[in-house]
Amino acid sequence: MSTLADHYQPLPGAEGVPAPPIEEFEKLRQRRGYAYRPRTRHLLPEGWARYTNRLFLETSPYLLQHAHNPVNWFPWGEEAFELARQLDRPVLISIGYATCHWCHVMEEQSFEDEAIAEFMNRHYIAIKVDREERPDVDSVYMTAVHAMGLQGGWPLNVFVAPDRKPFYGGTYFPPNDYPGGLGFLSLLMRIRESYVAAPDRISRAGVQLTEAIRTMLAPTEGKESWREVSLEQAVRLYRDRFDDRNGGLVGAPKFPSSLPLPLLLRRYQMSGDRQLLAMAELTLQQMAAGGIYDQAGGGFHRYATDTAWQIPHFEKMLYDNALLAVTYLEGFQATGRTEFARVAREILRYLQRDMEAPEGGFFSATDADSLTPEGHREEGVFFTWTREELIDALGEDRGNLVALCYGVRHGGNFEGRSILHRDRSLAELAVELRLPEQELELMLADCRELLYRARAKRPLPLRDEKILASWNGLAISAFARGGLVLETPELVQVAAKAAGFVLQHMMQGGRLRHSYQEGSARGEGFLDDYAFVIAGLIDLFEASHELRWLERSLELCAAAVEQFEDRELGGFFMTGPHHERLISREKPAYDGVIPSGNSVMVMNLLRLNTLTGDARLLEQADRALSAFATQLVKSPAALSDMLLAVDYEQQTPKEVVIVAPEGKPELAQPFLAAFRRVFLPNRVLVVVCEGEELRQAARLIPLVEGKVSEADRAVAYLCRNRSCQRPTGDREEFYRQLKEG
Incomplete structure (x- = not known):
């Protein structure tokens, strides 16, 4: 039987460089157990790839996409840099990720x-890195x-010397x-000449x-105190740049994270400023109606x-959807608008499905x-429609209905096809179609499900x-919060299953691993891994009322402090003592499309302090906030998620305890129903039954001590x-307490 090694051909221009370990290729292919389908235009008549490089031995989907380029790629590691030193060659570090559109374009145009x-193989050492x-x-x-x-952006292509310093x-x-401008080949020639x-x-x-990198990756030091931070000043920046027609910030491209809706909702809840609520509502509404939202699949x-959220870049990321699910849940609680709850449910359904x-x-x-259908790779073709395709999937009447409601027109709005979106509200469409709004909503829900199946x-x-x-930590938070807010225990079970997976399969030697692929965990966990998983476990504890999740969050928190804390200046480094030492050690200080590990870690410390009363946690949070104080005061928009921690501390969080009679947890449900009706972001929640369960909880959560239920009903406590x-044993009285604070 023919093997991959039988068809191996030397990479062009790679003479003088050690050949890849060809004998390992076939062993690995057989161990993976999949049919061999090379992703390359360089195919032999038998269907085998003409070229195979060292990336074939990796597990990263992104690196495997480049395993059959004619480029003599190396994975990141000392072998490549040692070879660059021996041959005195510059190094090209090319960084991307598996679902990056422009990474694919550059691969097809240049690396294939x-x-x-x-030229690259003869004059450079080339390294591929999966940024994730x-x-x-x-x-x-x-x-x-x-x-x-x-x-910046991806693909990221950086030229460095053998000592790893970029130039x-x-x-x-x-x-x-x-x-x-120069094309890539001309650039390679020019840089080689200069080198x-x-x-x-x-x-x-x-x-x-390198000196600039070290300066930029450390927070600015100054004499400011984080207690001087004005949240209103930060909000003013967003007011000035708000797009009052489409929501979000003015201009394009438009990222959902560019306007920190959780911050606006908290400031509204504190101040009663309805303009802030209107900004958040408009943005949530317009995003959900636009093409950026997958109307058929969630x-x-x-x-x-x-500028109008209509034409997306079609990647779908776990982190975006986990974060947006939480944002829509908060929007639902703050406004009572059921369509925001619907969007949150659909996001979570998409993630689960x-x-x-x-x-x-x-x-x-x-x-x-x-x-x-012709076999060409194109952006967005999976997600877009023509009127004829709608009619094929739904029949003529419903196909025309969906075309009207979701803006599908002749010629489309994206390369001859249409991205489903809503230009008008459901109420406006119902009036035009002379249908009851609820009936139209049900019809469209059925049509969306049929379109998902057809697609x-x-x-x-x-x-x-x-x-x-x-990213799984973010998903755990999203499902746990979704289950709590939407009163859907099945979502909490999904969160618990994911948390169990991470703790069982991604912990080794008491340390969290970064990724899991092909049946094994790999890579030391970074600050983000610890911070986001800790946050997810805290949310899961509040939603499930199971003490084990709080216990694990405290264990991981202690490990994170031990590995990542800057004990001299406060805050947390991205990497710990078990990571490779790079030319600079970053202390993350920017909240972008994903919150920084520092912002999430500070909030974890504050929440765990509120639950446990452990003063050390509060001290660690205070030191971290002090490390970023200058940035928080002078450039608050750069740390919009850390502002949530500032708000949490400034508002004095509420402590909500619900105690049910022993063995009767269901009696807490009326109080949880009242709790769900209130947007209460700065709080902790503990639900516990009397007896042994309460005694066990009191070991970690002193605030439950001395709290009791009544004989036949639960009792709620609201504290600061x-x-x-x-x-109170009356749920409406409890609701009034929550509303009045």
Whole structure:
């Protein structure tokens, strides 16, 4: 039988460089147990790939996408840099991720080009990095590109010396020269000439950029106190840039995270400023109506390329959807608008249906690109429709109804096809169609389900099946909060299953691992992994009322403090003592599309302090806030999620305890129903039965001590700083207490 090794051909221009371990290729292919389908245009008549490089030995979906490029790729590691030193070659570090559209474009245009590959192989050492596996490497070299005054993004391509110090970089480079710019091959030639002719200049650039990276990856030091932070000043920045027609911030592209809706909702809850509520409502409404939201399948695409949320970049990321599910849940609680609850449910359904792994964790992302019926790879083709396709899937009457309601017109709004979106509200459509609004809503829900099933018959976008601890922590939070707010225990069970997976399969030697692929966990956990999983476990404790989740969150919190805390200046580093030492050690200080590990970790410490009363946790949180005080005062928008922690501490969080009679947890349900009706972001929740359960809880949660139920009903306690209002066994009285604070 023919094997991969039988068909191996030397990579062009790679003479003088040790060949990949060819004998390992076939062993690995057989061990993986899948049919061999190389993703490359360089195919032999028998269907085998013409080229195979070292990336075939990796497990990252992104690296495996490049395993059959003619480029002599190395994975990140000392082997590549040692070879660069021996051969005195510059190193190209190319960073991306599996569902990155422009990464695919650059691969097809440049890294599959044999002439470009031959030049790279002859004059460079080329390294491929999955940014989702190595966020520390990505952050260092993305910062280098920013230090050069360039805009970052992926693919990220950085040229470094063998000592790993960068001297030039950028993002996507087209293969050929264009008016005003060099193509990738010309750039490779120019950089090689400079490296040979002016090594001193290259060395000086590397030193200067490395110093800039170290400065940029550390918080600005100053004399400000975090207690001086004005949340209103931060909100004013968003008021000034608010898009009062479409929601979000003015301009394009539009990312959901660019306007911190949780902060607006908290400031509204505190101040009663209805303009802040209106900003949040409009943004939530317009995003859910736009093409950025997958109207047929649920869930959000990564961002919109236009100002009206209509034309998305079609990737779907686990982290975006987990975070947006929580935001829509908070929007529902703050406004009472049931459509926000519906969107939250649909996001969670999408994640469970399309992204949940059989073992219980969640996969990372799906691609923007998919195959056309003709076999061409195109962006968005899976998610878009024509009127004829709607009629084929739904029949003429319902197909025309969906076309009217979701903006499907002749010629479409995206490359001849249509992205489903809503230009008008359901109420307006119901009036035009002379249908009761509720009836129209049910009809459209049925149609969306049929479209989802019809669409599933198309070639599916690639799914990145890495399971990342950090992003799974966000998903655990989303499902736990969804189950609590929407009164859906099944969602809490999904959160518990995911948490069980992470704690069982992604813990080794008492330490959290970063990713899980092909049946094994790998990579030391980063700050984000610990912080997000801790937050998820706290949310799961509050939703399930099971003490074990709080116990595990406290264990992980202690481990995170031990590994990542800056004991001199406060705050937390991205990497710990078990990680590879890079040219700079980052202390994350920016909340972007994903909150920084520091922002989430500070909130964890505050919440756990409220629950346990452990003063050390409060001290650690205070030191961390002090480390970022200058940035919080001068550039609060850069740490919008850390502002939530500031708000939590400034408002004095509420302590909600519900005690049910022994063995009768169901008697707490009326009080939980009252609790769900109130938007109460700065609080902790403990639900416990009297007897042994309460005694066990009191070991960790002193605030439950001395609290009792009545003989046949639960009793609710609303407290601050362990000082409680009058206990009540009446749920409406409890609701009034919650509303009045």
